[in-house]
Amino acid sequence: MLFADRIDAGRRLAHRLRRFRGPDVVVLGVPRGGVPVAAVVAEELDVPLDVLVVRKLGAPGHPELAMGAVGERGVRVVNDDVVRGLGVPAEDFVEADLRERAEVADRARRFRGAAAMTPLGGRTALVVDDGVATGATMAAACEVARALGAASVVVAVPVASREALTRLRRAADEVVCLGAPEPFFGVGRWYRDFRPTSDDEVVALLAEAHRAARTGSADPPDPPDPRAADAVVDLDAGDATLPAHLAVPAGATGLVLFAHGSGSSRHSPRNRHVAAVLQQAGLGTVLVDLLTPQEAESRANVFDVELLARRLVALSRTLERDPRTVGLPIGYFGASTGAAAALVAAAEPGNRVRAVVSRGGRPDLAGDALPRVTAPTLLVVGGRDTAVLGLNHRARRRMRCRCDVVVVPRATHLFEEPGTLDEAARHAAGWFRTHLGAGSPAGMGR
Secondary structure, eight states, X not given: OXXXXXXXXXXXXXXXXXXXXXXXXXXXXXXXXXXXXXXXXXXXXXXXXXEOOEEEEEETTEEEEEEEEEESTTOEEEOHHHHHHHTOOXXXXXXXXXXXXXXXXXXXXXXXXXXXXXXXXXXXXXXXXXXXXXOXXXXXXXXXXXXXXXSEEEEEEEEBOHHHHHHHHHHSSEEEEEEOOSSOOOGGXXXXXXXXXXXXXXXXXXXXXXXXXXXXXXXXXXXXXXXXEEEEEEEEOSSOEEEEEEEEXXXXXXXXXXXXXXXXXXXXXXXXXXXXXXXXXXXXXXXXOSSOHHHHTXXXXXXXXXXXXXXXXXXXXXXXXXXXXXXXXEEEEEETHHHHHHHHHHTSTTOOOOEEEEEXXXXXXXXXXXXXXXXXXXXXXXXXXXXXXXXXXXXXHHOXXXXXXXXETTOOTTOOSTTHHHHHHHHHHHHHHHHSSTTOOSOOBO
């Protein structure tokens, strides 16, 4: 058992949690690493997302032992057995309580801003983390959720040690765990990508979830745009039905269909960030996984450019008929191997795609399709991604349509450097605004 990253873990965990769909369920991510997992679960189940900010009160001289825990709204739970057994002086307990309570308040402000915590009274709390080694903090989180009024507490984690699961089955009403390998070696051992989650990522994921919730419950604008949408939908891809996040702002002038790379998904924070920039530019976006969860388990499918391209073509035709997107000119945004699939799809005879943007793409994998692409194409590459930069320049020389290469100087392959992803997104928005505008031709000479 190995997860590609927290997004992959969240997707697999959500599949096991489908029975928890409903208005009385709240997903609570344990900051920070648990929040990306929880965000995917909440979106898949279509339930609210929040964080459960909790701090364990470590006993003096025995920090691994929890003498209690504190959470928001002044909640405190005390483990009397530990306090009495260790003879913890009252002043030491009060000092730890005040210190950790201040930390809870600081983190809650940092993550949620002025927003209030989602009420838990009478609801099922799905408490989600990216994994559990000892279970001490998660057990404390269960107690805090219960003290905040949750009627039922369910722990949901991708991976945990068997020791932790024994502890959590006593703390929660139910525990859902995808795997408990032995020997355990720590949570990060079971992820290919286990880079730290930043405070900014937590803030962004919460803000997006709260915005989506407000959009879903708000009254439509006056007069309403019948095509305005922001929802998770199922789209016909010919030989498969694929879930997608469709966002069409009022007055949209075009629609951009995303084809992500081999190590990514529609839940990727990078893809979502680019999609948000395009939406602000008046463009609709479709974030979709081109493979079903079962298909994605095979690495051969992940790199099957022809299969991914067929799915893109089929999705384009579906979107051309969908009442929410009918009449909107379509563009493709591809990253890494997804860029190759976008170019192969764009070369398909009869495909009416109007523009293509590649970010850190592998256009060389499109092979003989390159000279057949007629849609104006922008290749955005990181200046420090030297190998891929060379591949993009060679691909440009093979293309007969309008094709530009833009180099973002400080960026590496994933555009992780501060400001580089924003720059790539701005270039993409400008390209799509130019080539998806009303009356722009499908192909333009270089």
